[in-house]
Amino acid sequence: xxxxxxxxxxxxxxxxxxxxxxxxxxxxxxxxxxxxxxxxxxxxxxxxxxxxxxxxxxxxxxxxxxxxxxxxxxxxxxxxxxxxxxxxxxxxxxxxxxxxxxxxxxxxxxxxxxxxxxxxxxxxxxxxxxxxxxxxxxxxxxxxxxxxxxxxxxxxxxx
Numbered sequence: 001x002x003x004x005x006x007x008x009x010x011x012x013x014x015x016x017x018x019x020x021x022x023x024x025x026x027x028x029x030x031x032x033x034x035x036x037x038x039x040x041x042x043x044x045x046x047x048x049x050x051x052x053x054x055x056x057x058x059x060x061x062x063x064x065x066x067x068x069x070x071x072x073x074x075x076x077x078x079x080x081x082x083x084x085x086x087x088x089x090x091x092x093x094x095x096x097x098x099x100x101x102x103x104x105x106x107x108x109x110x111x112x113x114x115x116x117x118x119x120x121x122x123x124x125x126x127x128x129x130x131x132x133x134x135x136x137x138x139x140x141x142x143x144x145x146x147x148x149x150x151x152x153x154x155x156x157x158x159x
Contacts, residue, residue: 023073023083024101027093028152031086032056035072037151038084040128041103044074093153102145102159110143118146118158125158 028034039046046056053059060068075083105121106114122132129151136157138144146158 021082023085025085025087026154027089028086028154029088029092030069030152031072031088032069034150034152034154035074035084035086037128037130038086039074041125041130041150042076042081042084044081044084045077046072046074097155100154101156103156104159106143106145106159111138114138115144118144121158122146122148 026034026038035046038044049056049059053062056072063070070088071086073083073085075081103121106117109117118135122130125148126132131149131153133147133149133155136142136145136147143159148156148158150156
C-alpha cells in the first residue's frame with residue numbers, strides 16, 4: 001500500500017465502539033492559577049472542594065507538602081464540554097504545543113464583523129494575562145483567527 005492509498009476504516013473493540021467522554025489535560029507549573037484562567041476564558045466552573053473541606057486551601061493544607069497544589073480541574077457547568085484537568089509538572093514549556101484549543105467566539109461571522117468580535121475577546125483575555133501572538137487573516141479557505149497564549153504560554157486560537 002502506498003502512502004496515498006487510504007485503508008478502509010476498522011472498528012476496534014467489537015461490532016460498534018461507543019463514544020467515550022474525555023478530559024483535556026494541561027501540564028503546567030501552577031495548576032489552580034491556570035485552571036482559573038481557563039474558567040474565565042470558557043465560562044467553566046471550579047468544582048467544590050472535596051467533602052469534609054470548606055475550601056480548596058483547607059484541602060491542600062491536609063496533603064503532604066509534595067502533593068499540595070499538584071492538580072486542579074474545572075468543568076462546563078452545562079455538562080456539555082469536556083472537563084479540563086491541570087497537573088503540575090517539574091519542567092517548563094519549551095516547544096510549541098502539538099495540540100491546542102480553538103475558542104469559538106466568531107462562529108458564523110465574516111470579515112470586519114468577525115475581526116471586531118475576535119479583537120474584543122482578545123482584549124478581554126489580555127486583561128486576564130493572555131498574550132496575543134498574531135492575527136491569521138482570512139484567505140480563500142479559512143476565516144480570520146487570532147493565535148494567543150495562556151498565562152503559562154500554551155497556545156490557543158480565538159476562532
